[in-house]
Amino acid sequence: MDLNKEIKRLERIYLEKPKRVFTMYLNTDPADPDQQGGEWKIHLKNGLQRFEKYLENDGDKEELENFCEIKRKVENYMAEHELELAKSVIIFATPDQSTWFAERFQVPVQTEFFWEEIAKVDQLIQLHHDFPKTGIILIQKEAIKIVETELGRPINTYFYELDLDTEDWRQHTGPHRARATVGSGGKSTKREQFIARFEANRHRWYKQIAPKLDKLAKDHNWEYIHLIGSSEETQELAGEMNKPINGFLDKNMLDSKETEIIKTIH
Incomplete structure (x- = not known):
């Protein structure tokens, strides 16, 4: 994977309602004192549910369906790779399936979730700077x-x-x-x-x-x-x-x- 090209591709994504770009940075580092009990599962569940409840209250059925489809993919990915986790997981995904970036890394991240018009690549750019090729x-x-x-x-x-x-x-x-x-x-x-x-x-x-x-x-x-x-x-x-x-x-x-x-x- 050429990370420079991948970052540039992610930066070009822009989706308007009812579509959005999902971004997830999830800390799964077992050496982190805050992760000793697998707390990443709670952070993942809460992060996904927060967007789902917000969209339910917003009343945009199509956007809710788009998010729920990505939510299922994210949950399936985490369940499939649960025994292979390292320090972090980064995911970018779009409802039109044009983007699905899901990677496990040996570097730490700050847990964040986004559902916006653009991919939030700030942490990925910083990681690339801190841990270059x-x-x-x-x-x-x-x-x-x-x-x-x-x-x-x-x-x-x-x-x-x-x-x-x-x-x-x-x-x-x-x-x-x-x-x-x-x-x-x-x-x-x-x-x-x-x-x-x-x-x-x-x-x-x-x-x-x-x-x-x-x-x-x-x-x-x-x-x-x-x-x-x-x-x-x-x-x-x-x-x-x-x-x-x-x-x-x-x-x-x-x-x-x-x-x-x-x-x-x-």
């Missing part, structure tokens, strides 16, 4: 993993691995494969030999991969870049990249889950 590059000698994030959640993951026979970096899709050079017992000597070879060629091999990472950052519009790995390797790679590096972390997290990796930089 970021590339997290994790390094462990001949293996590199890139976690692309936006609004605190992973949106893409890439793997590169050095082919020791051809000395070329190859991109893999899906979970990265076990490296043939990693071993134990009888293979420990082979691993030690590889490490010595890698250290002798690290500068040259990182110089080869750096342009690929720069291109990925440019093509995917990364606003921030973080490098995670041993300080010697991250500094070496940073020196070969043209893109500025915004943060370094001296830690081995190559095999960590994407959500855990993202938490380390937020």
Whole structure:
């Protein structure tokens, strides 16, 4: 999802009565002291009922029907994803079904509900500013993993691995494969030999991969870049990249889950 384009699209929406644009920012953060008992369910119920009662009193039957249709969709979405919630849920919806934006995020929001002519994107814009599109590059000698994030959640993951026979970096899709050079017992000597070879060629091999990472950052519009790995390797790679590096972390997290990796930089 290109959030910049999505925000611009939402900003163009304008609907007059009996149609309206529904906007919901719902705090579902289990770490929030105000959410310990799943209070988001009460906030959701009260927020939706408030508009329903207002429209019932207003007497516009068609507008009420439009809102109730969206209310059902919102309730169904929350019930379907109840066990997958993170810190927040943001929804934009229109009765004509031209807009249905429903996403769960790892960033906090202030709970708000709107039923107006326009989509209320202020919080979404601020979140995009606070949690921009970021590339997290994790390094462990001949293996590199890139976690692309936006609004605190992973949106893409890439793997590169050095082919020791051809000395070329190859991109893999899906979970990265076990490296043939990693071993134990009888293979420990082979691993030690590889490490010595890698250290002798690290500068040259990182110089080869750096342009690929720069291109990925440019093509995917990364606003921030973080490098995670041993300080010697991250500094070496940073020196070969043209893109500025915004943060370094001296830690081995190559095999960590994407959500855990993202938490380390937020």
